[in-house]
């Protein structure tokens with residue numbers, strides 16, 4: 036099989052109503068990726084996820100440097116192609132961020148093509164582990180711009196829909212407000228429901244130690260991204276001294292950085308995201324690294340779950356998956372959560388095929 040064409044795309048899908056966390060304001064989700072055609076008529080789609088900023092830099096990396104290098108290549112040589120692009124001209128200007136996310140999009144498209152050619156959903160092409168469903172937790176009712184009343188209403192509604200765990204954002208200017216909101220949510224949802232909190236990197240070590248300790252009483256599943264993602268020693272200190280597991284990974288870009296976090300005992304839930312590391316090829320390596328340390332993988336959903344549902348279904352130490360439904364409607368086979376569990380996709384491929392009408396409607400480039 037040979038690649039005959041590779042062209043980037045940028046879609047901006049509205050988020051209604053807009054949401055905030057401690058460091059992001061998102062009015063649209065950026066679906067920036069690549070559509071790859073082959074001489075056997077199989078078309079692959081791969082993409083990375085943004086808050087609809089910087090997409091043009093990712094797209095131009097694909098069009099100017101990655102696409103020309105793909106023409107004529109066999110998609111099944113995916114790992115050789117990964118090395119060639121990773122250590123190509125873009126290596127000099129970036130081993131993370133823009134150039135790495137552009138490679139993620141290309142790599143996902145190649146795994147989409149290979150599994151389509153095999154007539155299998157990616158989770159079966161990789162070798163299935165969970166036979167029919169994977170556990171979900173819902174983030175889409177816990178945003179930092181939600182009023183306390185809306186927070187409580189959404190959290191209880193999501194649990195009534197069958198979710199057994201929900202996540203809320205903290206990181207307000209005054210941590211006492213965070214404490215009050217977490218206390219109110221825990222009171223409203225009862226002691227049985229699972230609850231995670233996500234700081235989105237807003238605290239320093241002093242705030243994290245002080246308020247992490249105070250929040251222990253609410254029996255949290257994890258404390259997510261409490262500090263700057265480059266502060267490994269700080270997260271190690273929190274992992275040692277707080278009685279709540281530390282979760283992070285959505286801002287960790289490659290297997291070496293995950294190695295440092297894992298080897299230094301600075302992470303307990305590994306949230307490796309296929310759209311932030313360079314695709315399926317690198318995601319599998321990080322999941323294997325976590326497995327060697329008996330750590331659970333719970334991916335962040337920069338892809339909004341379409342690809343990660345496959346990866347979690349194929350990975351023994353992947354225990355559950357975040358659910359945010361902002362863009363599911365644009366896909367040929369949208370993620371489907373029923374009674375708190377993702378139903379596994381059946382169509383061949385990585386569930387990245389975008390419906391033409393939405394491709395046109397949301398395309399900005």
Ligand SMILES: O=C(NO)[C@H](O)[C@H](O)[C@H](O)CO
Nearest residue numbers: 056059061086174233235335
């Ligand atoms: O932190 C997260 N999940 O754990 C969310 O991805 C972000 O809050 C949203 O994407 C908004 O940028």
Ligand SMILES: [Mg+2]
Nearest residue numbers: 233259260285
């Ligand atoms: Mg997060």
